[in-house]
Amino acid sequence: MTATLMMAAFFIPIGVVPLMWAARKMPDLRDGLMVVAGLMTFACVVGMVPAVSDGARPEVLFFQVFDGVPLAFRLEPLGLVYALVASGLWVPTSLYAFGYMRGHGETNQTRFFICFALAIFAALGIAMSANLFTLFTFYEVLTFSTYPLVTHAGNKAAKRAGRIYLGILVTTSVTMLLMAILWTYVIAGTLDFTVGGILAGKVDGPLVPILLGLFAFGAGKAALMPFHRWLPNAMVAPTPVSALLHAVAVVKAGVFTILKVVIYIFGLDLLYTTGGSDILKWVAAATILISSIVALRLDNFKARLAYSTISQLAYIVLGAMLVTPDSVVGASMHIAMHAMGKITLFFVAGACLVSVHKSKVSELNGLGRKMPIMFGAFSIAAFSIIGLPPGGGSWGKWFMALGATSQPSDYPFVFVYMLSSLLAIGYLMPIVARAFFLPEKVGPSTAHHEADAHGDGQHAQADHPETSIEDPSLVPVLPIGETIRETHLLMLGPIVFTAAGCIALFLLAPQLEAFLRPIVGGSQ
Amino acid sequence: MSEHEHGLPSVDARGVKRVLWIFYAALAVFIAIDVVWFGPDWLSNLGQDTHHVESAYADPAHADPAHAAPDTEEHWPNAEDSPQDQPQHPVGHTAETRTDQASFGGHKHGHYAFEKVPAFHALYGFAGFVFLVLAARVLRLFVMKDEDYYGDDAPLDAEQHAEDGHA
């Protein structure tokens, strides 16, 4: 039964693609199909929660590809959490995307939504994969299915971003991740995710850090420095893409891979006893701090959020590299926590762009007065990202930092987590302060379309039309009262929903923790 | 001068003087109480230290909070309101030493001999105040800057330096 649900969840996102293609001439039907598919997928994933929580590990084996390496799926709590995040946020993002894409007058919407569904399909494939080969397969599918999304604008900046995106992701995954996978295969003879790891007793000495390094850097989607450049560049994509994919599905695929490798390939004991992750801890810590500092100085809204994402991803990597049960569980929790928070922030950034044509932090003055609900949601999500109650992010951080207290050599990382909170305040709270408390600036706004979201000086090409409202029913403002003009309901709804999710995760964190504890051998 | 500008009377110099006189009188009264009431007491005790309570921290058992640990569970009076059930204080000191000092009148009490010097507090206050003000004047030489020294009123935008997509 659970296996059926698993396959349903896996096939619905790709099954809806031909239907959407068939309905390409009827945008409402096409978009409706996507929402229905999203709801169904999420329902399937949620349906598996009780069983998995009771210890079930549904498995589906397609066929052997290499000797002992099948294309196979097996769901465990960590994967289910990732699947829940990816599928659960798909519906709100879809709704948001309808408002955004139409409000922004984007072209090629069918291609956009189809690639979107493919990306979700790939993310679910990653979440449910039973071995590294399956995971790698869908990892690459995710890379290539998101390329058309990143380059959606089709202008010079988008093309450049697409090159960097593909260049870094493919280079890292092929030269390092694939190398590591094959190396593991040659050493261990299997690639199955196994509780306790498959490498224990088979590797030692410097090979452990080398192999782990290949995995960690090879999962370029985790944006560990110095392979992080693709992420800010990918921000030329339309905001729904930035929100769901580059804050949730894609980047989480990277850290998810790292977590899976640490837990199920190496096993925590092996890394803890050999100290194989010592160097990577510092790499992650440096990434956290450097990217936060960079974020402090960026004026472009989405770019700032992108660097914040890099920093938050490094939290998770650091949590994984601390290889204590607490930190690994915390890192796993943080996948959900960060997803919920960051998607909200991106939604707000996109709504600012569409509704009031602002793409820079310095242009946000006074917007909170006009859009109190939206910026209230932003504040809550920002708290979550910073790691303050009542945002869910504080729990993830608690457990990761708790893991760092296990041995004195890890003590510095407690402070890294703490310091990064302060830096996060530094780059997020000014937005709140400006929006609510500074008088609105008068004067020409600089951002008229998405192309400027990537402010590398290469402004939009002539082939990108000026913003026009494709659908007059979607005027992107929602007037409430005299002074309040919120963004369109299709965007505001998801924003409120995900912000509420941040608080919900704060309250539901114990359940999440108990659900995830078995991945490190804890009790149910 | 302000009188005409504001159309309001300025502070009456005589009024100020009257207040000051009251003030001087009060000061004199309190010094007098000290000298007249407590004076003999002071003279008789000159040269002797009054009862000096030893520091609780002189006793290592008290000084080291670790020793107080067994008490920490009931450190603060949780359950009981009544005084006799007051739990032990971690530092171990109680109010007993205070019993002889609570009376109004009688001889001047204090912890230190210098406190018994007549008008000690008045003098100490005067000296302390003068020192404070003069020291503050010196301090001013070092720490006083322009009002907009930090430039906090400037628009926030100046703080954005980096090109986007930097690093």
Next chain:
Amino acid sequence: MNAHLPALQVVLPLLAAPVCVLLRNRRVVGVWATLIAWASLAIAITMLVHTMEHGTISYALGGWESPLGIELRVDVANAFLATIVTGIASIVLPYGPGSATLAIPQDRQYLFYTAFLLCMTGLLGMSVTGDAFNVFVFVEITSLSSYTLIALGKGRRALTAAFSYLVMGTIGGTFILLAIGLCYQMTGTLNMADMALRLQPVMGTRTVLVAFGFFVVGASIKLALFPLHQWMPNAYTHAPSVVSAFLSATATKVSYFVLVRVVFTIFGAAYVFGTVHFEWLLMPLSIAAMFVGSIAAMYQTHIKRLLAYSSMAQIGYMTLGLSMNSVEGLTGGLVHLFNHGLMKGGLFLVVANITFRLNSSKIQDMAGLARKMPWTTLAFAVGGLSLIGVPGTAGFISKWYLVQAALMKGQIWLALLILMSSLLAVGYVWKVIEVMLLKPPTKRVENTTPAPLRMIWPVWVMIGSTVVFGLWTTWTGTVAEVAAETLMGLR
């Protein structure tokens, strides 16, 4: 019945070729050739199944037993190769008319089919024969027919390309003939198996050394090993696209197979890798091919030439697999032989579609093609991903085996080089995809229409199979592994 299959495999297309000349009508000829190809495919698959289950089939031509008579010897490897050749032919031939209408005058199209069938005969002959001299004969049949096929291309440069190929091919053929002659001189036999036995006592001689050298260089020219690849880009560029598709998918592959045969069957791994250290020459050249081919491809402005240089790089992978002298390596080489045949054949068919509509193979002319020919563009993208070696496509499987082989030999640097060179493929594939997807359409593209269905389905059969064989490796992986073990004498 099964015993006669090897002979039938060669004889069927050989006899069918002259029939084309008699039939003349281009439609009838097209159907006839297609049927022959399908029949050949059926034979090849039957042989493959048979050999997988029962082992080698040996067929004495004309009843003369080897070593005196000519032996057709079909083991798993041979059958595997025959299947590839006939399989590709079966898809390309039905497609033929579309391309042919463009490039070749209608009244001479029967010649195309005749030459095609002859070429197929030669390739199949090379695949199944157990006789060294036969190899030369079939090499020449293949070469001569392929000169014709290339020369059928539009424009005068096709003639120069064919001529250049002819010169090089003749040199290669001559080298092979020389080598066979030297071996014959030393052993007095032409049967490969027999030759291998009789060479053993004289292995130390200079003659054998030189013979092997001539074999190697001759075969290397035929399979376009760097730096002897020079005939290839022009030939593929100027030949009709459908011919490029067929030749790129089969001709170089069969030549590769001949080299493998020579190495393992005639001279033996012990001599080649133990004494001569052939890998010292082959491995650097393969690696150079991988890199130089890919980099050169990146700089091309014509899509067919781009694919040709890409082929050169891909051949490097195959020879690299050979040079590793291990079952895994050879399996990788053989799997790649099959997979590359599929994807390169498919890609050339895609190009055929595009040039059919655009009448140009310049990359710049394909701007914005994704909007006008979405399925064709998608096919190119999938084929390109396979060239890159993205998981889920056939190219990934080859890469997996090769890297695994390198790692099992402990050659981590080699594994890294393989992976890095595959990255270069991203460069040249994406150069095209970017133009098709992101550039605003040119006038030429604006006025175009999608290719007709009859030209799209063969493309998708080829491209689709790269995806199928990218996930379902039971057939390719197992067969190639058995073939490799057979070749290396481990079975």
Next chain:
Amino acid sequence: MLENIAASLPPGLILLFGALLLPLLPGESPPADGSADGIWPLSGKSKMGMRGVLMLLLPILGLIQMWLLPLGHSSDVELFGYALQPVRVDRLSRIFGTIFHIAALISVIYSLRVRDTLQNLSGLAYAGAAIGAVFAGDLITLFVYWELTALTSVFLIWARRTNRAARVGMRYLIVQVLSGVLLLAGTLFHYADTGSLAFDLLSLDGSIGHLLIFLAFGIKAAFPMLHSWLEDSYPEATITGTVWMSAFTTKMAIYALARGFAGTEILIPIGAAMTAFPVFYAVIENDLRRVLSYSLNNQLGFMVVGVGVGTELAINGAAAHAFAHILYKGLLFMTMGAVLLRAGTVKGSDLGGLWRKMPWTTAFCVIGAMAISAFPLFSGFVTKSMILTAAADEGYTWTFLILLFASAGVLDHSGIKIPYFAFFAHDSKLLPKISGEAPRNMLVAMAIAAFLCIAIGVFPAPLYALLPYDVGDYSAYDLTHVVTQTQLLLGSAAAFVFLQKKGWYPAELRSTVLDVDWVYRKLLPGGLKATYNAIDKGAERTKAAVGRAVLASVNRFGQFFRPGDRSFGEPWPSGETAMWAAVVLVAYLVVSIVSSQVG
């Protein structure tokens, strides 16, 4: 039954969540923009409205609910397998809870006419968080409330809606959250060490966790060198915001110190230093609300000393002093707020003679000044003396003398400077522009606070009954105390008269006074900016250089591969290819010969 309802609710939550209802009630919407100098305008009409009713109800309800909880009440929950105690009622937490509710009520009355609902919301939520914190029985709950106080209170600064306020708010928030994360880190280490999360006596025993928690408390308690956030931020909050802020954060920290580090001897010198150094700054500071902030810092010093001494009397003294202090410091900030509202500034250099226009405010200010200066019959007298006595009891002679000196200093900056320069001295040029007395609700709030200042001073018994320990027969009103304290005050005042006459008393000058925040406002940003610029410039140069080099080599490389004459991308003539065949053949022979030599 009431008790059961009350028991189901942690104290503070009524305020915390009740505040969130405010925007939902009908009320006047704020004007589109703030006034010129960022002071949010008050409603012209005295209509209270639904929001006002709710605001008044919340602290009262909260106080009732809190008092319905019996001593010893605690609620226990398990979270992540940790035993947590979100509510623990004992006498220490109850006295702080009580005064926090009272402070909230007074602040509410003071803020009744603020039309910017966000300010009121923040203030109430802030009070709720602080109340929650003092009832927290475990460190995680404490951390949550600890951070909430920071998050809610920052809006009271930002609400001024100026660039300066935005900056100050950011600095404030970062420091406050720094305290929070230190608390969190300390909790982590403490938990790793002991496996317990209970918030009880921690003590500085050399463990890193306790040290971090101590620092966390120290930041919020404004220990010397960790203090400048206080003087930086409080004067920059809105008129009502400063009143709210003056009550909670620092006293919450005092509570936490009393709970966790009572009797920690290092607190005594720390506290003594805290009482002393701010008074120097207070003398030369021009902004009167900043003067009060220094004064606040100085008063905290007394409490810290009390906690450090740690005897029952000392703890009682600290708690009582916190209680009294919240009232009189609130009162003083309220009067200065009224001045700021009417005069538009609280700069000593610009003020003077305001008693003519604002007699009631002047009177309340004088009462507050006398209370803080600890004149007999005022609240400061009955509480501060407990701390001084306790310190002397335990033989901390130098501490005692410093506290005495600081008491004289308090008289200077709060007792004299504030009322004198604001309301008396020479008449200000602003005087004609001042429309009159403070609004009535503000006066009511001030009156309540002033009444309490005197009431406590005259009848300290009810306050003593609330204290954590039994006060026994301690009384502030014996002759010695009264005489010595009055002498001290009058002597100091005489010195003021003397200095004033001599012209030595420093004039009020428009200025910025540097404090330790210079390090992070000037030194660090400057250094960082220089570093950034250097990095940027370096990166740019490297980028340009590398870019050029790469471009050149790519071009050269490309020349070789790009289609064209004699390049790799173009087939060569057949002859050349044939030559390559020969080359390969030769290469083969070389290899084979070499290998035969080797092998």
